Amino acid sequence: MRYKLNIIVPVYNEEENLERLETELANYLKIASVPSSVLFVNDGSTDRSQTLIEDICDRNEAFEYILFKQNRGLSTAIKAGFDYTDTELVGYIDADLQTKPEDFNILLEHIDAHALVTGVRTNRKDAFAKKMSSKIANSIRRMFTKDGMDDTNCPLRIIKTDYAKRIPMFRGLHRFLPAMIMLQKGTIVQIPIQHFPRVAGTSKYGFWNRLFGPLIDCFAYLWMKKNYINYEVTKSSK
Incomplete structure (x- = not known):
């Protein structure tokens, strides 16, 4: 297989960030500790994002894209990225570049021993309200999931694709990705990474949907945990 890591980049109306994103990702691919590629998942953007994405992919051999017919949300974009990945490892980073691609190399140092390695943002460069709502939401999720994660919404992580x-x-x-890996009996670890302020574009999440939406999702997770099917095959003639 040509690449070992495929980096998913969900995009929704990020035209102001895409040129800088191309530069950062292209520079990272030159120093990546494993052969890596990039997959843009355009979540039905209504600005010039798609035109810019196609130009970027034309200029960079290791860059590809998929375009949704309409906006379906971040979880759907990540799911599509998983579906379209055929490498051993799959990564994820936000298009706003509040985390840096080079920190994938830090996470890669730990992936052999774990199913998921996620960043934990240190010295966050967000507004007070955003940091406080995230802190409360993370505390609630930890209480429900028992995953021990301090930053479950960190937009930089690597997962074994299977x-x-x-x-x-x-x-x-x-x-809930770390908790869902735990349901598969996979091990997870969090590693400190850099965090930077958003310099272009606008956040797609406000105080209320960052706090109350996840609270409702916690109950969905509890139902899934109770009913989750997981098995291991020890022998087969197939």
Whole structure:
């Protein structure tokens, strides 16, 4: 297989960030500790994002894209990225570049021993309200999931693809990826990474949908945990 890591980049109306994103990702591919590629998942953008994405992919051999017919949300974009990945490892980073691609190399140092390695943002460069709502939401999710994660919504992580493809995704589940790996008996670890302020574009989440939406999703997770099907085959003639 030509690449070992495929980096998913969900995009929704990020035209102001895409040129800088191309530069950052292209520079990372030159220093990546494993052969890596990029997959843009355009979540039905209504600005010039798609035109810019196609130009970027034309200029860069290791860059590809898929375009949704309409906006379906972040969890759906990540799910599509998992579906379209055929590499051993799959990564994920936000298009706003508040995390840096080079930190994938830090996560890659730990992936052999774990099914999922996720970043935890240190010295976050967000507004107070955003940091506080995230802190409350993370505390609630930890109480429900018992996953021990301090930053379950960190937009920088790497997953072994066979685990990622077995996650039964639903809207909002991107916040529960570590917990869903644990349901498969996979091990997870969080590693400190850099965090930067958003310099262009606008956040797609406000205080209320960052806090109350995840609270409702916690109950969906509890139902899924109770009913989750997981098995291991020890022998087969097939």
